[in-house]
Amino acid sequence: MSLYALLAGKGPSGFGYGSTAEDVTAGLSLAGKTILVTGCNSGLGQEAVRVLALRGARVVATARTLEKAKAACASVVGETVPLACELADPTSVRACVAAVRAADIRLDAILCNAGIMALPKLEQAYGFELQFFTNHIGHFILVTGLLGQLTDDGRVVMLSSAGHKLAPKGGIQFDNLSGEKGYVSWTQYGQSKMANLLFAKELARRFAGTKKTANAVHPGVIQTNLGRHMNPVAQFFFGLSDQIALKSVPQGAATEVYVTVHPAVAGISGQYFADCNVAQARRDADDPELARKLWEVSEQIVAKLP
């Protein structure tokens, strides 16, 4: 546990910076619940799958390939269903949606955890900047495809990041979704995480009047494979700060697991959580017009994909 985690306090939820995914689910039985988690084979997603299954949930665990998903599932105790879902490949995401629908798996929650960060050079999928496409568009296809499988009080949880604050002025550069008019790795990562947040906000608006909820999460800063694209100097200092200030993986998975299953979060929707408590996002993340526009643009993008 880092020094900071030892000293940090707890928020109104009774949990805080130092809480782990096991802490926030202690005493909970998730028997009878089914939860889909993307990015099950690494970092926070792997820990979320482990703890959700440990508490009795059936976890539909997705990874880029079926082999990765199967290996991840084999490493945890409990009931898991491995599925392929390559978020940068719409055909793969649609096949994942089709498999869940064909088996008529009812989902108590969809935890959109997978992501990539800070690609050093512009990469694209279908003409769109790859972080935006993977982190946002891939999950947009998945979640909108699975809305009919959500239970009456089902939850959608989006892994955003405090990095959403690095998004460009205005939140989303709708005239530069290709990245070709200018690419700054952290700005584009921030934009993708702003998109995750805005998606949760707009989904929450669309869920109004039902018991379904949508929220976004900042997990903290944790040393995982996510940093693999950072330059070696940044990785060195990141590693140095690990014992002092960073969260461990069990602590990093706490907020997403808390928002996905904790009874205290039932009925809370359209919020941004950090350290297992409601937190303040950048002001434009609360702009309903921006969220609505992103949804409409995403629909138009998806309509043209294979």
Ligand SMILES: NC(=O)c1ccc[n+]([C@@H]2O[C@H](COP(=O)([O-])OP(=O)(O)OC[C@H]3O[C@@H](n4cnc5c(N)ncnc54)[C@H](OP(=O)(O)O)[C@@H]3O)[C@@H](O)[C@H]2O)c1
């Ligand atoms: N770690 C942090 O400090 C931090 C801070 C803020 C937010 N977050 C967010 O937390 C989430 C989890 O990150 P992490 O730290 O656990 O990172 P991680 O260890 O790198 O795990 C990311 C997961 O996403 C999967 N993934 C990446 N690209 C994918 C694609 N195209 N299709 C399907 N799956 C894909 C990865 O699969 P492969 O292993 O096959 O690549 C992996 O399973 C991310 O959304 C990230 O933005 C993390």
